[in-house]
Amino acid sequence: MRPVLLGSMSPESLMEELQAAPSRALAARRLSELGMPTRKSEAYRYFEIDPLMDHDWERVEISATSEIEETQRRIVITDGVVTALPADVEVQVGCSDAIDLDGAHFDPLYYLGHLMSREVISLRFRKDARVTIVHRCTQPAKLLAYRTAIYVDANVHVQISERYEGENACGALILSGHDAFVSRDATLTLVKDQTLRIGDYTPIFSHRIKVDSQASCRLHSFDFGAGSGLQLIKAELHEHARIDADHLLYAKDHARRGTVSQIVHIGQSSVSNQRAKNILVEKARGIFDALIKVEHSGKETKAHQNSKAILLNDGAYMASKPQLEIYIDDLEASHGSTTGQLDEAQLFYLRSRGIAKDEARKMLILAFANELIDALEDDALREDLHRSFEEAYWGTTNVTCMETCHGCEDLAAETAAK
Amino acid sequence: MSRVVMDIDNLHARIGGKEILKGLNLQLEEGKVHAIMGPNGAGKSTLSKAITGHYDIEVLDGEIRYKGQNIVDWEPEDRALEGIFLSFQNPVEVPGVNNAYFLRTAVNAKRKHQGLPELNAAEFLREMKKLVQELGMKPEMISRSLNEGFSGGEKKRNEILQMMMLQPDVIILDEIDSGLDIDALRAVSEGINKMKDGKRSFLVITHYSRILDYIEPDYIHVLKDGKIIKTAGPELVAELEEKGYGAIEEA
Ligand SMILES: Nc1ncnc2c1ncn2[C@@H]1O[C@H](COP(=O)(O)OP(=O)(O)OP(=O)(O)O)[C@@H](O)[C@H]1O
Ligand SMILES: [Mg+2]
Numbered sequence: 001m002r003p004v005l006l007g008s009m010s011p012e013s014l015m016e017e018l019q020a021a022p023s024r025a026l027a028a029r030r031l032s033e034l035g036m037p038t039r040k041s042e043a044y045r046y047f048e049i050d051p052l053m054d055h056d057w058e059r060v061e062i063s064a065t066s067e068i069e070e071t072q073r074r075i076v077i078t079d080g081v082v083t084a085l086p087a088d089v090e091v092q093v094g095c096s097d098a099i100d101l102d103g104a105h106f107d108p109l110y111y112l113g114h115l116m117s118r119e120v121i122s123l124r125f126r127k128d129a130r131v132t133i134v135h136r137c138t139q140p141a142k143l144l145a146y147r148t149a150i151y152v153d154a155n156v157h158v159q160i161s162e163r164y165e166g167e168n169a170c171g172a173l174i175l176s177g178h179d180a181f182v183s184r185d186a187t188l189t190l191v192k193d194q195t196l197r198i199g200d201y202t203p204i205f206s207h208r209i210k211v212d213s214q215a216s217c218r219l220h221s222f223d224f225g226a227g228s229g230l231q232l233i234k235a236e237l238h239e240h241a242r243i244d245a246d247h248l249l250y251a252k253d254h255a256r257r258g259t260v261s262q263i264v265h266i267g268q269s270s271v272s273n274q275r276a277k278n279i280l281v282e283k284a285r286g287i288f289d290a291l292i293k294v295e296h297s298g299k300e301t302k303a304h305q306n307s308k309a310i311l312l313n314d315g316a317y318m319a320s321k322p323q324l325e326i327y328i329d330d331l332e333a334s335h336g337s338t339t340g341q342l343d344e345a346q347l348f349y350l351r352s353r354g355i356a357k358d359e360a361r362k363m364l365i366l367a368f369a370n371e372l373i374d375a376l377e378d379d380a381l382r383e384d385l386h387r388s389f390e391e392a393y394w395g396t397t398n399v400t401c402m403e404t405c406h407g408c409e410d411l412a413a414e415t416a417a418k
Numbered sequence: 419m420s421r422v423v424m425d426i427d428n429l430h431a432r433i434g435g436k437e438i439l440k441g442l443n444l445q446l447e448e449g450k451v452h453a454i455m456g457p458n459g460a461g462k463s464t465l466s467k468a469i470t471g472h473y474d475i476e477v478l479d480g481e482i483r484y485k486g487q488n489i490v491d492w493e494p495e496d497r498a499l500e501g502i503f504l505s506f507q508n509p510v511e512v513p514g515v516n517n518a519y520f521l522r523t524a525v526n527a528k529r530k531h532q533g534l535p536e537l538n539a540a541e542f543l544r545e546m547k548k549l550v551q552e553l554g555m556k557p558e559m560i561s562r563s564l565n566e567g568f569s570g571g572e573k574k575r576n577e578i579l580q581m582m583m584l585q586p587d588v589i590i591l592d593e594i595d596s597g598l599d600i601d602a603l604r605a606v607s608e609g610i611n612k613m614k615d616g617k618r619s620f621l622v623i624t625h626y627s628r629i630l631d632y633i634e635p636d637y638i639h640v641l642k643d644g645k646i647i648k649t650a651g652p653e654l655v656a657e658l659e660e661k662g663y664g665a666i667e668e669a
Contacts, residue, residue: 349506351495354499354531363515366514367513
């Protein structure tokens with residue numbers, strides 16, 4: 001299948017060509033309105049999408065659900081199929097072809113992903129929970145499309161951490177993502193470590209997050225990956241809803257990775273706070289193309305957005321486009337973007353105390369990244385990500401307690417005092 | 419005269435394309451306290467930057483001989499490891515770098531350079547806590563980010579803390595006394611006096627005589643327009659206070 005050929009089809013022929021479920025009629029209509037992405041598409045203007053759309057992909061067949069393993073706190077999705085479920089977490093997992101699609105998503109591949117997924121893996125949380133989702137891909141050089149829907153019921157507080165493994169999936173294209181529904185007064189904390197631990201494929205994660213009245217969503221994405229990859233996020237905020245989105249990117253070599261997002265304030269007194277930090281090495285290109293839109297109805301909202309990038313080599317490049325689109329004047333908003341090198345004065349200060357240049361650079365880079373890693377409330381996840389970042393940056397990890405944990409210092413000092 | 423530990427000879431240095439040090443000569447003696455006074459913009463901080471290898475400085479001519487070697491081409495960290503320490507006029511803030519972690523890294527880099535075993539976290543913190551208390555610093559300074567959000571006085575005390583932990587041989591204090599309240603000035607001066615051991619040398623850059631009452635300099639040098647134009651004993655301070663720097667030039 002060459003996605004580019006779908007670009008000019010009518011909704012009816014799209015449905016037929018992709019053998020889509022009847023409930024996907026809206027997706028077909030929207031995809032045919034938006035057209036397939038090209039380098040001229042808004043959403044993909046900094047990403048090299050053409051070769052992927054022009055490629056003749058063999059699709060991964062989604063097999064019927066096989067045997068499901070029991071785990072502790074982990075949901076494993078292998079090649080688009082749930083293969084393991086936690087025995088100890090209350091989550092209702094199912095497959096369904098019914099899905100309440102976002103009729104105004106900006107990303108054509110959100111709709112293509114839905115058209116290609118006959119069923120959606122749905123996770124419904126009726127009680128507070130903490131769970132890890134592991135995504136595994138094992139099919140090299142193929143196109144895999146699958147979608148997940150996350151429902152967090154009213155007043156429920158859920159933390160999901162996600163990891164990705166591409167065991168043998170070199171050269172694959174993955175179209176996936178969540179439709180997340182955070183109901184009234186609920187909280188969803190989504191910690192995505194997009195770094196691929198094994199293998200190499202191109203992920204395009206296209207998410208839609210609906211945050212209901214007085215609900216809140218914390219999204220922490222970490223991407224220390226190689227190659228190409230993009231996450232596209234559309235979030236809508238209702239009355240008194242809140243989203244805090246942090247994105248930490250470390251990219252090297254010829255990587256082209258980043259975030260394209262739209263946060264839409266629909267309800268009044270909603271709050272959004274988006275922070276991106278990007279560290280780019282060698283010839284890497286980082287993308288932060290993010291729009292915050294405040295509708296007429298979004299009175300008294302607060303919208304803050306900031307992107308910072310450090311370029312460690314001349315060849316590195318950051319495409320940073322924070323934007324605000326505002327239809328009212330009764331709000332508090334800010335946005336900013338900085339791109340630069342490591343601070344020379346800081347570097348000199350450390351070196352003037354006898355710390356070698358490489359070590360001093362490393363300390364400053366970690367310090368830059370730490371702000372977003374330290375924002376994680378879960379101690380174990382924070383440690384994991386410190387380690388993951390160190391491994392990506394340094395090749396090995398030598399995180400010691402003192403770097404990450406202030407509690408230990410006091411403990412050490414108390415022991416010493418005795 | 420005691421042994422010379424640092425000999426600055428005919429130093430010409432440029433900063434931002436402009437020649438600021440214009441043939442400066444200065445000898446620091448072992449175990450002595452040298453004070454440098456001089457008008458704003460004379461080049462005092464520039465001198466301290468030239469000695470420590472700051473990236474803004476371009477040395478055009480002359481030498482800085484330290485322990486017998488010309489160090490003008492040395493990396494800043496090598497100068498530090500060999501015992502040169504600068505307490506900055508305006509210490510930078512380094513958000514995200516934990517103060518204790520930073521200082522332990524520096525102390526252990528120095529110990530490694532000296533062939534000593536590294537200090538573990540507990541040993542290090544015992545020492546750091548003791549000094550933090552002596553300097554009248556809040557204990558929370560230990561775990562905060564390096565200088566981030568520190569008040570002017572807290573930054574200066576943190577510089578002195580680093581000095582005391584690193585035990586350098588040549589100590590440059592660039593306006594350590596500016597912005598300090600009376601108690602802080604006393605605590606900082608006591609810290610400095612405690613470091614005097616008859617071998618260490620001090621270069622104290624200041625505009626005020628008050629700190630000199632505490633730390634009793636052996637020599638006063640007047641730096642003006644990129645040169646040392648006069649060197650005398652401590653009695654020069656009173657004369658400067660009375661007549662200003664203009665009179666010195668005429669002398
Ligand atoms: N980075 C720079 N670029 C250009 N000029 C500089 C730079 N740094 C310092 N200068 C200039 O060099 C001259 C000497 O500055 P320096 O900081 O050494 O003075 P100082 O004697 O320490 O003065 P103060 O008593 O005010 O601290 C000043 O005229 C200053 O403006
Ligand atoms: Mg100065």
